[in-house]
Amino acid sequence: MPPKSAKPDESGPLYFQLFNEIGIIAQLSANLFERVLPHGLTLAQFSLLNHCVRLGDGWTPARLAAAFQVTRGTMTNTLQKLESKGFIRVDPDPHDARSKRVFLTPSGKQARDASLMALAPELAQLPAGFPPALAAEILPTLERLRIWLDTNR
Amino acid sequence: MPPKSAKPDESGPLYFQLFNEIGIIAQLSANLFERVLPHGLTLAQFSLLNHCVRLGDGWTPARLAAAFQVTRGTMTNTLQKLESKGFIRVDPDPHDARSKRVFLTPSGKQARDASLMALAPELAQLPAGFPPALAAEILPTLERLRIWLDTNR
DNA sequence: TGACGAAAGTTTGAAGTCAAACCAAAGGAT
DNA sequence: ATCCTTTGGTTTGACTTCAAACTTTCGTCA
Numbered sequence: 001m002p003p004k005s006a007k008p009d010e011s012g013p014l015y016f017q018l019f020n021e022i023g024i025i026a027q028l029s030a031n032l033f034e035r036v037l038p039h040g041l042t043l044a045q046f047s048l049l050n051h052c053v054r055l056g057d058g059w060t061p062a063r064l065a066a067a068f069q070v071t072r073g074t075m076t077n078t079l080q081k082l083e084s085k086g087f088i089r090v091d092p093d094p095h096d097a098r099s100k101r102v103f104l105t106p107s108g109k110q111a112r113d114a115s116l117m118a119l120a121p122e123l124a125q126l127p128a129g130f131p132p133a134l135a136a137e138i139l140p141t142l143e144r145l146r147i148w149l150d151t152n153r
Numbered sequence: 154m155p156p157k158s159a160k161p162d163e164s165g166p167l168y169f170q171l172f173n174e175i176g177i178i179a180q181l182s183a184n185l186f187e188r189v190l191p192h193g194l195t196l197a198q199f200s201l202l203n204h205c206v207r208l209g210d211g212w213t214p215a216r217l218a219a220a221f222q223v224t225r226g227t228m229t230n231t232l233q234k235l236e237s238k239g240f241i242r243v244d245p246d247p248h249d250a251r252s253k254r255v256f257l258t259p260s261g262k263q264a265r266d267a268s269l270m271a272l273a274p275e276l277a278q279l280p281a282g283f284p285p286a287l288a289a290e291i292l293p294t295l296e297r298l299r300i301w302l303d304t305n306r
Numbered sequence: 307t308g309a310c311g312a313a314a315g316t317t318t319g320a321a322g323t324c325a326a327a328c329c330a331a332a333g334g335a336t
Numbered sequence: 337a338t339c340c341t342t343t344g345g346t347t348t349g350a351c352t353t354c355a356a357a358c359t360t361t362c363g364t365c366a
Contacts, residue, residue, distance in 0.1 A: 043352090044352065
């Protein structure tokens with residue numbers, strides 16, 4: 001029979017289960033959010049608006065793509081959608097003709113605020129079944145995993 | 154002004170960060186997997202093959218959709234892709250003319266095994282930066298979150 | 307100065323996903 | 337026996353996302 005300290009090897013299934021669980025949570029939560037977001041905003045779109053408010057305007061698409069861990073093509077798409085809704089403005093960069101700069105419009109700011117209002121009741125319901133302490137507890141570990149995946153790709 | 158023990162409320166940003174982190178991990182890991190999976194298998198497709206091996210054949214599409222937390226339309230799509238690759242067979246249910254039954258083909262079994270082989274080196278690289286103990290530690294909490302999201306939607 | 311590699315954005319094509327509308331079969335209630 | 341509701345599955349349209357191919361511009365280096 002295996003001794004007490006056998007190979008701690010077969011961790012494959014464990015990681016597998018971990019990624020599976022994470023995938024389902026991502027799916028369900030994105031879905032939950034998008035059902036209440038106003039203006040048909042998608043999670044990607046809202047995240048970008050929110051980013052502009054929290055971290056400031058004027059980023060280039062390339063930098064935004066890097067921040068969201070997404071390809072540039074994807075970012076192009078998201079920006080086009082947001083621009084067509086009038087929530088952002090994409091200006092040419094005066095110093096680099098290759099580049100552009102992304103700015104929030106007043107209407108975009110409003111949409112972001114309205115989104116937060118719409119999301120609040122959903123989030124308020126969460127602590128009952130899933131205490132904030134648990135979230136805080138696993139967050140650093142998740143962050144570590146995310147960073148590892150990010151650097152080792 | 155707010156007293157020292159004001160509402161322990163503002164857990165909004167915390168949850169927000171949690172879902173954000175989870176979303177990025179899901180994205181990165183799915184991507185990592187799909188880059189090595191054989192036969193152009195997608196994560197959804199592989200997951201289904203794997204499910205058939207681990208939990209057995211003969212499930213109905215509806216039950217599979219429920220198991221994967223996905224709409225029936227989505228499952229229809231995935232099954233069609235897998236069937237066109239010859240990895241599964243979808244037979245009519247003899248007892249219920251509305252229903253169907255999904256079976257793994259020998260070729261599907263092989264594809265699943267080959268996928269595991271291809272995934273192994275990737276997973277083997279993980280423990281160095283992210284010990285299995287951490288995975289095991291946060292898994293129950295994630296499970297709890299997933300279950301909450303599942304029941305409260 | 308001229309050329310070439312690197313960087314920024316875009317486009318295209320394929321896949322997953324959802325919601326909503328739809329058809330068909332089953333099963334209970336009257 | 338006949339509705340009528342529920343359930344199983346599909347289709348459509350819109351969205352995200354990726355990889356890969358492409359264009360334009362920058363910046364360095366010879």
